[in-house]
Amino acid sequence: MTVVPTTGTATPVAAPVKRRRLRFVANPKATVGLVILGFFALVAVIGPWIAPYDPSGRSNDLLQGPSAAHWFGTTHLGQDIFSQVLVGTRSVMVVGFVAGIVATILSILVGVTSGYLAGAGSEVLSALSNVFLVLPALPLMIIITSTLPETGTLTIALVIGLTSWAWGARVLRAQTLSLRGRDYVEAARATGEKSSRIILFEILPNLTAVIASGFVGTVIFAVTLEITLAFIGIGAGGDWNWGTVLYWAQSQQALAQGAWWWFVPAGLAIALLGTALSLVNFGIDEFVSPRLRGGGKTNVKTADGHTVRMRVGFTPVLATKARSEGRETP
Amino acid sequence: MSYLLKRIAFYLFTAWAAITINFFIPRVIPGDPVQALITRSRGQMTSEAVQSLYVLFGLDKDASLVEQYFTYLGQLLSGDLGLSFTYFPSPVSQVLGDGLPWTLGLVGITTVLGFLIGTALGTGIGWRRGSWADALIPVTTFVSSIPYFWLGLIAIALLTGPDSFFPASGAYDNGLVPNPDLQFIGSVLRHGILPAFTILISSMAGWILSMRNMMVTVASEDYVTVAHAKGLSDRRVMVSYAARNALLPNVSGFALSLGFIVGGTLLVEIVFSYPGLGLQLFQAVGAKDYPLMQGIFLIITLSVLLANFLADVAYLALDPRTRREG
Amino acid sequence: SNPGANSTNEGVLNVGMPNGPQTENNNPFLNTSAASSLGYRRLLFEPLAMVNETKPADKAKPWLATEWEWSDNFHKLSLTIRDGATWSDGKPLTAEDVAFTFELLKKNPGLNVDSVPYDTITASGSKVEVGFPRSQFVNQKKILEQLIVPKHIWSTIENPSTDTLKNPVGSGPYTLKTFTPQTVTLTVRDSYWQELPKVKEVRYTSYSDNNAQTTALATGAAEWSFVFIPNYEAVYTSKDPEHYKLYFPPVLGIHGLWFNTKVAPWDNAALRRAVNMVINRDDIFTQGEAGYFYPKVDNITGIPTPAGDSYIAPEFKSKIVNVDVDGAKKELAAAGFTFQGEKLVDPTGKPVTLKMTVPSGWSDYVTNLEIIKDNVSKIGIEATVDLPNADAWSKALDTGDFQAALHWTNNGPTPYDIYENIMNGALYKPIGEGGINGNYGRYENPEATALLNEYANAADDAARTAALHKIQQIHVRDMPVAITSAANAGGQYSTKNWVGWPDESNQYAPLQPTLENALDVVLHLKPAA
Amino acid sequence: MTTSTPPSASGTTEVVLEADGLTKHFPVRKRGRELLSRTARSVRAVEDVTLRLHRGRVTALVGESGSGKSTVARLLAQLYPQTAGSIRLRGEPVDAKGGRRFRAYSKRVQMIFQDPFASLNPVHTVRYHLTRALKIHGNAGKTPQELEEALAHLLTRVQLTPPERYVDKFPHELSGGQRQRVAIARALGADPEVLLADEPVSMLDVSIRLGVLNLLRDLKERLHLAILYITHDIASARYFADETFVMYAGRVVEGGDSETVTQRPAHPYTQLLIDSAPDPDRPAAQEKDGGTGEPPSLINPPTGCRFNPRCPYAMEVCARKVPPRFAIGDGDGHFAACWLYDAGLSDADKVKLRPVEGVS
Amino acid sequence: MTDAVLEIRGLNVDYGLGDEAVHAIRDVDLTLHRGEVLGLAGESGSGKSTLAYGLTRLLPPPGVITSGEVRYHPDGGDPVDVLRMTHPELRRFRWAETAIVFQGAMNSLNPVHRISTQLTDVIKAHDPRGSSASRLARARELLHLVGISADRLDSYPHQLSGGMRQRVMIGMALALEPKVVIMDEPTTALDVVVQRQILRQLVELRERLGFSVVFITHDLSLLVEFSDRIAIMYGGRIVEEAASADLYRDPLHPYSHGLLNSFPALRGPKRELTGIPGSPPDLRAMPAGCAFHPRCPHAMERCGVEVPVLGVPPEKNHTTHEGPADRTVACWLHPVHDHGL
Ligand SMILES: Nc1ncnc2c1ncn2[C@@H]1O[C@H](COP(=O)(O)OP(=O)(O)OP(=O)(O)O)[C@@H](O)[C@H]1O
Ligand SMILES: Nc1ncnc2c1ncn2[C@@H]1O[C@H](COP(=O)(O)OP(=O)(O)OP(=O)(O)O)[C@@H](O)[C@H]1O
Ligand SMILES: [Mg+2]
Ligand SMILES: [Mg+2]
């Protein structure tokens, strides 16, 4: 019997994980989403500095339409709506991201632990997240925020974060349950790894995409919630955000007064941010599950110039004759 | 069988936990219904009224939170939800009875419709991946990112008016009495169209997307390829092989969303002044009307649980793998 | 076909209120009932007399009582009950019913919203005698306004404070026709002790918010309402300038910036006076209150005019506060305040800042504070507007945990209610202690308290007038509240179908559909041409 | 190197790990009506398994899918607690449920998982996997250089040379055979005495299999490890194992020296297995009619010999009593748990359950 | 040999388009004769499944057939090119003429439909006029054919064992009595006992019904025992094709040789196992010339430059073989002596 060494001819596979990570950014949807998100993040940082006016500052231009001086027009107090939207971006982004981070951390703690541990502890945690899942978010938030004495941006963010982790926890638990049975987790255990290390180093890294998409989902949720709360008048008191702008527009019956400019910019900003976040999420989804990838071209040109669509069950045929350069048939 | 038993135990536990949370949260917070009532009236009610209101609402007697809790649980078990403060002394059950049908009618029907239409569209788009239909996805994403209330307000601003077919608020024409006659039903339908469309447009996108993604995933399953290989018609493969299986994961999502009807579309009810539970809840919160809040939360919780239970049952019916017999 | 439908709409008056869906509850004693919230209790039940709050000095109009007489320094009231009034079930209304109503209030403190201390109540013939343990001078209006209920019905009601009164029987000209959460319809009854109203049917619709109510007014779906409309010209009156009107007469109640007089530097009256001098009441009126909602109060005493004209002390009659930055600065300098650059510094050397609080959702209040914030910056005070939620705000006021807040006072037939609410030492609670019922500013002045007591218990008008004048002086000197606006009793109305509304030229009643005078207004209405 | 190593020639027969009467029942949740009954239901995955692993010898465990092979391996690795029976390592009873004791045990007994594609964490490099194995068991040395050397040594041992080329790679950059080698290297990182290899090649391509198996054999010979080789491919057991045990439905039905078991199978199930294995040298026509039927349910296994419902030679006694091991006597420790080899059966016991011929 | 039912000529299949494309099948020529079992062997990733799905046009996206011809000879009719069929034609052709048994039976059966539904809907699709009772009868018959009792008709796939599911699939493949049945690793997930049961049944059925089988597996010893002819694939090409016995006794291509020497034998003397060194090629970065040359013990200079042509090896053509060219190989050790095909 011969021991055949398999070394030497191993085909080196080119780029390491780097390329895999980059592929996410290469996804056009994710790119567009990230660019828009970056734009909003930038505005969140520099918004208050570049705002042409104090967003609460009154002027004598009462309720004026968009003009060179006031790009988005003014309010009934002569406040500059453009400045309000610019300054309001920070609160929106802070709430979105702080809530996202808090909820994500909680969902990881609850979800992964309850997924990995077996037995009563796991059941309790799972029941806990189910209870939180059953509690309706918006009404709960209305109650909680309307009862907190101080509802600054950060408070709102924390409250949203503390109440919206359940969905993520449920998804993570399911994922962890499936990962727990994976051979590499068992193998790590057989090697003698501690449970904590298994959770942190073997399971968590493999949940990155799920966590990321949960994070983005929570950000969308938190942003919408903050704006909604502000719109019905129980959001962050003193801070400007897009919801506050809309709240003022609504309480001053802007649309009835014909002051469309008071409503439209903030609404579009919300929709745009929401879209950007959704796009990032699609990007993550497609990254995780390659089947969803649009995969660039799906339409193929055949040799005789027709266009056919790739579809399951009917493989396109580009040319029905054997290729000439293949082999000559004498 | 044990599956259902286990689920039922789970539902009971969750219901209990949610009810308990619903009880405590409003109570650990500052403010009381009397203060809220006085504050809201902004001088239209004299400050002397405070004492009489405490007496009226029965808040002048001190009862510990725990005592109150057990009284509440006891009442709940006997089906008594207490008296509302906002509409004192109307029983909460009566208040809920006024709001629930509208919420179920408008929001319930549109949520179901949104799911059905969204799923149908998602099926088509997912099946014909790569065709023009894909262009719908970015559009629906954008539309679904618009908050409900904004869409509703714009719709009201653009489409309603003195001569418009669409009324701006309410559930039926003023002066009509709910009665199963043509005039009333016509009026209800007319009032429902705009809010219904708002909900449809915002909620459909999610279903389109998840169904499309599931279709794409399922379409590359072997059994779909086998169905093609069997020479079945395109329709049959799409409906009976791909969509039928792709639907399964959406069932539980749909159940959850059914439960969120009340909470989720509160804004639609506010914007369109639709006399449903959402609007009541909003008012109850403002008025510190614990009994009413609790009542509405109870309904929400029970409906989420019921929806989940139905989803479980539907799952049993739809996915034979969960049916373990023998 | 539909019992609520009225195809002709003729003889119908459409009233709207922005109060959200209602639950059937016709109990006239409860502020929470649909009957109170929409105001239709006023057309079902009647008071003893009709008091016109916009002209508080005028004598009340006799209604179910043809005569009334106070004696024993307002410790005793004798009423003569009208003959010929009937309940809507046909039974006659008697003095027994009136006495029963007072008994009911006495026995059920929960229903006695005004906390009137009823003592002895006797009825004989058409007379009712009511005794009180203390002078009821300041409560006259509240007692006469009391809606009277039939004894033969209410004596069978087990618990009057939790009864929703499904079949209301009253003495008013209307009866309940239909109730839906959205609309309540009243219809005129056959017999009434006065001439039957021209309005055959009154429809109360509850819109769920101000926007919906405004839209209803603008489209003519509602003809009478009471709602805050920003920029009312653009949104409302311009839609039909000929018919769409509003009338917002002031009454004797106010809104103003309350200072916490126990918190430095706001314990300094000079500083409070200075702030009062720089507040731009015109801006508040036009921008915050949309030019009509809470009428402007600019008399230095804070008494709304013209309703309170007759009560203002002669020396203040023409003292109008106009924005006077220089005057304010002088005032401050005299009190030892200095300026560091632009910044105002108090005598102890600390910069003066002002934190004003208002519930986050109250748009007009918030606007007013934004204006004041701007105004006080002219005298070097850096102000901030804090926007907690309504509960936290109530709590802050209750426990004195604030610097300044926009708030209101009670209103009443004389300015007493205003000052009593602001300055009564009996209401005083130290900072940190809750359960306060007025005097949110923690104003402590035994002299003021004594004067208020004197006013309430004085034996004759001269003593009262003297006391009130002294109270005004104290107010002007100490300025515990910088009064900016009057409480209103107004409303929006349309003359398209109905005329005869009260207005500037015919101020026979305030115009809020929920006030008692609503019945008087409806009785005045006539079909338009 | 030669094609086979006679077991007797491997010199040492020192027992390293032994299991006696090893039993594992997985509880199954009760359903519906059973809630009322008191008997607990369970999957009787492994029943009364006794085997010994010797230093420097490969012991094969063969049997069809679901017969309990992996469960035996996991029990031996103490990844599951056993329901009954005992495990002894070098004669000392093993009880390694908890953390520290489990670590100490896992240092000496290591397991290699079936699927090389799944047993390495896709997010970690080869270096991470191996470093952990070394560190946990204190073989990493003190300095970074020592660690580096230890890594290189490990990789060289599994013939992933030069080590630098592999040490920083991610699993997805390696071929199946290379991954399996990394998995083996990880197990070696603990410097164990026993290697439990659970179907180490079943997921690999035919051309790669051989390399991994040769490596295992090499380890046995150079490091004198005791190796448990689990497979369902009985032919590979013949080639690579010194001893072979055959499992059927949770029980060991036959065992002995590999060549004897594969060439002269004694138990009817082993015979069926060997008849069923593809054999290019056998013309299709010559085929015997093999057994029919399906493997039994492990929740309600057949009484007596678990193979009796499928066995063409089944007798009365087979359905009643569990057969003990009977020595066959034609090879090194060859035994079969089958009543056919009991000389002392009564006539009543010998009554056939079914007619031998005409099994359809 | 009998005449051809299926002729594949110059088939090329890519995954993806343009530069990204992976050439999974390269210039494959293959003929399936009437009534024979043609084995397709080769290691994982060599393109066996791609070939099977390609010739029925069932490749999932992004698979495309870039060129080639698949000629099907119906009984008595003119040959048709499967690759030129329109979708409706293709639908009619499928299952009625060629049926496929897919790799994993668990995934081939829709878990949410009963066995009966899945058996009858294919009959209904091709013969909509039949009554549902007759279809059900046929389904019962099919189950009986593959040795499953008819009361299993109402079962769901998960209620059947792996072997039973595989049999159901085989039964389903025979529902319309096709001329060609393609089986992609139909028994890999099963244990040897069940595997043998199924294959035995298949052999019986083929004798009775007379269809041809393309049998795909990487278990060469199984193929040698069960098939008439074997084609060996490597790197997307067919490298050798011969009668089973010939291939077993005398493999010409070094890869076939290596493959045969990788299996331990259960019986007979212990052979020396050499295995195949190295690892399978990466389809994205195929070596130039013969794809096997980096692993080939006999590699010559020419092998790294020129792709060897599949053809009749000279020694077979001129010396021992009886009949016309019944074996081909693509290797420069056996340079083609081309007679045409
Ligand atoms: N954790 C578990 N819970 C319940 N049953 C189990 C568990 N693990 C294994 N089993 C059952 O125990 C029996 C033996 O399983 P095991 O994995 O040991 O078989 P195996 O011989 O390794 O099979 P294979 O060749 O497929 O790997 C099977 O019937 C299996 O279903
Ligand atoms: N969707 C795809 N995109 C890119 N390459 C693919 C795709 N599907 C298959 N391939 C590649 O095509 C080649 C042939 O795959 P195929 O599945 O035909 O191999 P196989 O011989 O059937 O292997 P196995 O024995 O593992 O089933 C493989 O190298 C595979 O990597
Ligand atoms: Mg196993
Ligand atoms: Mg394949």
Ligand code: NI
């Ligand atoms: Ni020749």
